[in-house]
Amino acid sequence: MNTLHEDAAENHYLGQFIPLHYHHNMLTDKNRMDNFKAAIDLTVFEGAKVLELGGGTGVLSCFAAAKASKVWCVEFNPDLVAESRRFLALNPDGHKVEVIHADAFEYLPPEPVDVVICEMIHVAMLREKQIEVIEGFKTRYRQRFGDQLPVFIPTAVIMAVQPLQQNYNFSGFYAPIIQFQRAHIEHPGVIELAAPQVYSVLDFTQPTSQEITWQGTFTLEQDGTVNALRFVTKNILAVDSAQSSTIDWLIDYLVLPLPRPVTLKSNEKLHVSFHHKTGGSIRSLEKSLQASLNISE
Ligand SMILES: C[S@@+](CC[C@H](N)C(=O)[O-])C[C@H]1O[C@@H](n2cnc3c(N)ncnc32)[C@H](O)[C@@H]1O
Incomplete structure (x- = not known):
């Protein structure tokens, strides 16, 4: 079991506290960006409804909005909520993305979606909460919308x-x-x-x-x-x-x-x-x- 001190130190680094300047690093990571863009292009079809959990700058939601009719983009960090709204307003498909200030552990979209994007991923699946967020989401989604789950990126x-x-x-x-x-x-x-x-x-x-x-x-x-x-x-x-x-x-x-x-x-x-x-x-x-x-x- 972690000591209180270790927990506090570790919490500081959890996904919801990724500072804005680190998002610049993520945007310039071509290995990450190009592969997500390709996966989103392949998976999201014309008119699809998409949910992103942990939207950050809104970049992946914006990629999805190229073909989707609607994207719900959930972000917990208020700084990123404001920044993603600002960035999305500067991009042609940004108007199709609704940024929602909410906790991905609790949020459900107002209607069923075709695709869920979630990038809360750290090497060895440590620190960030991808697995917990997706598992909780699947349970809540089934209770509200039935057994047919959306496609997940990553799968x-x-x-x-x-x-x-x-x-x-x-x-x-x-x-x-x-x-x-x-x-x-x-x-x-x-x-x-x-x-x-x-x-x-x-x-x-x-x-x-x-x-x-x-x-x-x-x-x-x-x-x-x-x-x-x-x-x-x-x-x-x-x-x-x-x-x-x-x-x-x-x-x-x-x-x-x-x-x-x-x-x-x-x-x-x-x-x-x-x-x-x-x-x-x-x-x-x-x-x-x-x-x-x-x-x-
Ligand atoms: C690794 S970043 C990815 C950001 C963006 N999707 C991208 O690919 O550039 C993870 C994002 O998830 C957000 N996040 C972490 N925990 C969250 C939670 N419980 N609810 C909503 N957003 C969360 C963080 O604030 C951060 O912006």
Whole structure:
């Protein structure tokens, strides 16, 4: 259980407190933006009714409004409510978006919708409340409108973990420190000691658990010291059935140092376990990490 101090510190970083200047970073993240735009273009049909939970600047609602007849855009942070209304008024389809100052944990649209967009996503599904918001929404929506659920963007999340030998030497200063690594680029100082293994698939069309618990075994592909675990989170934003493909958004990786590095030879086995709650703190995952030589296999 978190201490009061840890809870307060963590709450400061929760989705509803993302400050405005950080939204600029999100708008300039082409990997995020281009894939969401493509998924929205594919999923939202002419005349569709769309709901966005956690609208921020209103950008994804605005993309949806290119084809939708109506978009309800729910935002909790009053600064973002004001800013999104200002931005939407500057965009041609913005008039189709109604920004609603409400809590996504409670809101239901006035009529059934075809598509729900929700981007309250943090790597490893920590900190932000995507899973809890979507699960609560599905329950309330069914009670009000019946069993037929809208299509969700994203539709699923796949999470994997990979053992690394990570360089923690900074100009002679040794600091095994948490870090985020950009996806899709080379990382000097990183040796991937085994391929990533999928530890969780969350499909938003099905009930999803908020408990993530995993244990598994990696066979090392070369000699090395496993001193960190890399957490990989790929969002399946939309399924393109015509092309038999998906539109994905691979978020920056989270790399957590291990409390006790394990030195292994090639083909030796590493046993790894961890657990956390979705929406929980990074610290809660970090504290649960265990990695050791597996001598039983
Ligand atoms: C990661 S940002 C995404 C913003 C925007 N959808 C985008 O893609 O650029 C998540 C947004 O959800 C909002 N949010 C977090 N919790 C919320 C809640 N309970 N109700 C409504 N909005 C919430 C945050 O204020 C933030 O603007």
